[in-house]
Amino acid sequence: METESQLNSEIELEKLNVNHSQELYDLTEANRNYLSEWLPWLDQIKTSRDTKTFIESTVKVASSGGAPNYAVLYKGAICGVVGFHEINKQHRIGSIGYWLGEVFTGKGVMTAAVAKLLTVGFVQFDLNKIEIRCAEGNLRSRAIPERLGFTYEATLRQCEWLYSEYVNHAIYSMLKSEHLT
Numbered sequence: 001m002e003t004e005s006q007l008n009s010e011i012e013l014e015k016l017n018v019n020h021s022q023e024l025y026d027l028t029e030a031n032r033n034y035l036s037e038w039l040p041w042l043d044q045i046k047t048s049r050d051t052k053t054f055i056e057s058t059v060k061v062a063s064s065g066g067a068p069n070y071a072v073l074y075k076g077a078i079c080g081v082v083g084f085h086e087i088n089k090q091h092r093i094g095s096i097g098y099w100l101g102e103v104f105t106g107k108g109v110m111t112a113a114v115a116k117l118l119t120v121g122f123v124q125f126d127l128n129k130i131e132i133r134c135a136e137g138n139l140r141s142r143a144i145p146e147r148l149g150f151t152y153e154a155t156l157r158q159c160e161w162l163y164s165e166y167v168n169h170a171i172y173s174m175l176k177s178e179h180l181t
């Protein structure tokens with residue numbers, strides 16, 4: 001198991017831009033089955049053009065001061081994505097989403113990437129509260145906010161249509177006052 005400081009030096013968050021399109025699409029394609037267990041959007045990504053369109057929309061939002069999304073680089077290669085689904089500026093709340101290619105799991109990469117994103121959210125965006133919503137049965141995803149010291153708030157019923165069924169969401173949050181910088 002790598003130490004936290006080793007991991008931190010091997011992981012970078014790079015703001016998504018269109019130059020990531022092909023590499024990110026290839027990672028998505030290679031992990032289509034793996035990701036579709038918990039992510040609802042795989043059917044919308046059929047070609048690298050679809051990944052490019054997604055990236056263009058996140059670039060547009062981020063360039064007007066909205067929610068940023070990042071390619072997670074592990075030893076220089078894209079291994080996944082982490083970012084804010086949305087940022088509510090009035091209430092200073094952000095909601096984080098993430099995924100990894102399967103071969104990059106089990107190393108602590110996403111826990112470290114989310115820890116970096118918390119600093120972006122609380123320091124750069126001055127958020128008061130950051131949420132992570134996970135499908136109730138997605139225990140590996142739930143382990144990330146649990147490992148980072150988030151508070152479990154509640155489980156909301158039938159929040160998401162996942163191809164063939166509705167799934168409940170477990171909601172976790174961290175407040176700015178609880179974040180150790």
Ligand SMILES: CC(C)(COP(=O)(O)OP(=O)(O)OC[C@H]1O[C@@H](n2cnc3c(N)ncnc32)[C@H](O)[C@@H]1OP(=O)(O)O)[C@@H](O)C(=O)NCCC(=O)NCCS
Pocket residue numbers: 001002003004007034035038039097098099100101104105106107108109110111112133134135138140141143144
């Ligand atoms: C959710 C997801 C990113 C979690 O991946 P993960 O590899 O379990 O998470 P991390 O990268 O933080 O790694 C944690 C694992 O590495 C291990 N690990 C090794 N070194 C570590 C370190 N230094 N720090 C923390 N964990 C470490 C942990 O023990 C844990 O493994 P375990 O579950 O076998 O105990 C991944 O399962 C995924 O992409 N799933 C599909 C998409 C998805 O569900 N997205 C979330 C939607 S809400």
